[in-house]
Amino acid sequence: MNDPRDHFDPYETTEAHVERLLGRALNSFDLPDALVERLESALAHSTALHSSLHSAALRRTVHRHTHLLADGSVLVLWELTHNAGRDGAERHELYREESEARLAADRLPAGPPSGWTVERSDGRAPDEDDGLAAFAALLARPIPAQPRMYVPDDSADHARRVLRRAENADRPGERTARLLRIAFAHHITQVFGRSCPVAGGRDAGFSLYEHQFLLLDGSELSLWEVEHTATPDGRHMCEVYESERAARGAMEARSRVR
Structure with a gap:
């Protein structure tokens, strides 16, 4: 066969x-x-x-x-x-x-579009601070509301796997893990994705995903997953946070890695 x-x-x-x-x-x-x-x-x-x-x-x-x-x-x-x-x-x-x-x-990172450049309004070449400022502005943009289409698909196990691959020390703790054990449906939304220059003169990829869970008691709970390559050696790293604000703050901080 x-x-x-x-x-x-x-x-x-x-x-x-x-x-x-x-x-x-x-x-x-x-x-x-x-x-x-x-x-x-x-x-x-x-x-x-x-x-x-x-x-x-x-x-x-x-x-x-x-x-x-x-x-x-x-x-x-x-x-x-x-x-x-x-x-x-x-x-x-x-x-x-x-x-x-x-x-x-x-x-999978595809890199910046061919011919992609950053220009200043005063005609000077962009510097590192310009790139960081542009990236911070992108992070601050509001995300359009999207309908939540929950899928009952072993959601508690999905939550466990998301938490297990998180490498950040301030990832959600046991209290959140216990709540997610009664998740019976979930929905994944990519809310941010971009390759951009970071400190050190190289490009790094950043993605932000919201994992939305519907619990048996009718309540909802979200995990915010950041995937990026803004590590000192350029390797892929996954971080998970309990709020969008914390996740976006982490991405902005990672964009300054040296």
Whole structure:
């Protein structure tokens, strides 16, 4: 049942396929333990190319991996492969839903548009402070209201994974984590995304996402996730905050990294 278009041995066993799939995924720790345990009972599998995008700088593909399990059910995983890292090496990420893989693909940095420049009204060349001021102005822009379309899709586990990947010391604590255990639906909105110059004369990517959760008691709770590459070594970093104001303040602070 293997698809020969996969660039590995088309006759590998399903056990080897599962091991390879989990072993190369950078985010395999995000997959629920119960899902991984089910995957270990896979008897057969099939791989198909779902989408592909190639440009001068970015290569991005999404594959659909379908597994037939011992209990007769089917388990599908979506694999995103890209070269968006600083070294250009191929990276793999695994997701349970097509929508999650598509969102992750959309988050890949594309860099500033070709020919993108910043000019001053007085004709002088822009300096570092100009770039920071422009970035701060963008952060201050109000976000248009958007309808919330909550999706009941293992939302408590989604909240757990968002909190687990946060690297900031002031991330939401145990009280918020307890509240999110009764989340039964959620909605993700990207409210900011931009590549811009940061201190040190290089570009960094910034994205801000609101993860909105609907709880069993009818109340709503949001997590604000900041993804950026404004780290000293340019690596990707994820931070999570309880308020939009705190998240935007963090992005402005990170834009000054040296």
